[in-house]
Amino acid sequence: DAGITQSPRHKVTETGTPVTLRCHQTENHRYMYWYRQDPGHGLRLIHYSYGVKDTDKGEVSDGYSVSRSKTEDFLLTLESATSSQTSVYFCATLMTSGTEQYFGPGTRLTVT
Amino acid sequence: GESVGLHLPTLSVQEGDNSIINCAYSNSASDYFIWYKQESGKGPQFIIDIRSNMDKRQGQRVTVLLNKTVKHLSLQIAATQPGDSAVYFCAENAGANSKLTFGKGITLSVRP
Numbered sequence: 001d002a003g004i005t006q007s008p009r010h011k012v013t014e015t016g017t018p019v020t021l022r023c024h025q026t027e028n029h030r031y032m033y034w035y036r037q038d039p040g041h042g043l044r045l046i047h048y049s050y051g052v053k054d055t056d057k058g059e060v061s062d063g064y065s066v067s068r069s070k071t072e073d074f075l076l077t078l079e080s081a082t083s084s085q086t087s088v089y090f091c092a093t094l095m096t097s098g099t100e101q102y103f104g105p106g107t108r109l110t111v112t
Numbered sequence: 113g114e115s116v117g118l119h120l121p122t123l124s125v126q127e128g129d130n131s132i133i134n135c136a137y138s139n140s141a142s143d144y145f146i147w148y149k150q151e152s153g154k155g156p157q158f159i160i161d162i163r164s165n166m167d168k169r170q171g172q173r174v175t176v177l178l179n180k181t182v183k184h185l186s187l188q189i190a191a192t193q194p195g196d197s198a199v200y201f202c203a204e205n206a207g208a209n210s211k212l213t214f215g216k217g218i219t220l221s222v223r224p
Contacts (some may be wrong), residue, residue: 035214041216042201043201045211058211090156094210099146100161101210103155103156104155
């Protein structure tokens with residue numbers, strides 16, 4: 001599982017509040033990804049990182065920002081949470097020479 | 113836009129039978145395909161992958177077939193077991209930084 005942990009695992013927050021989700025890996029993988037999973041949509045890429053301080057947008061990046069100040073941590077921030085951001089969020093990592101993305105256990109976020 | 117999709121949302125099979133899960137993709141530039149398995153409450157787990165220069169690849173009890181002519185991918189599971197019950201996703205990689213596009217998922221239910 002590439003030593004991936006996500007925190008928190010569950011969170012309930014109110015509309016308009018900021019939320020930060022954390023992904024931590026212990027395998028020194030270069031690439032890290034944030035996905036959201038919703039019924040009927042499968043997994044959709046939000047943002048990804050290809051190195052420390054190197055990030056780019058994915059398919060559904062509006063309303064989200066990310067930061068990667070060190071190899072092991074990739075943070076996903078919802079500046080002002082909305083109900084449409086209620087979802088399950090997965091982090092994934094990939095080694096430099098690899099092809100298989102390893103996924104974390106997920107964070108269930110509910111915005112009320 | 114480009115997308116990965118699945119033909120059927122659910123599949124029910126008898127324990128011991130073979131399962132076939134199908135996937136259609138639309139991006140002819142995709143050069144790498146993966147099947148993931150996701151059990152309830154967990155992150156997706158890699159099953160098997162295949163590159164576009166191959167048409168078949170076998171693993172332990174699983175086989176992936178790729179037909180580039182009709183842009184079709186399938187996952188075959190031999191002697192399906194109760195532990196195979198899960199949601200299965202196909203994913204394709206057509207871009208830089210190993211970004212994946214996922215299908216919506218299909219639920220495999222194994223009848224005892």
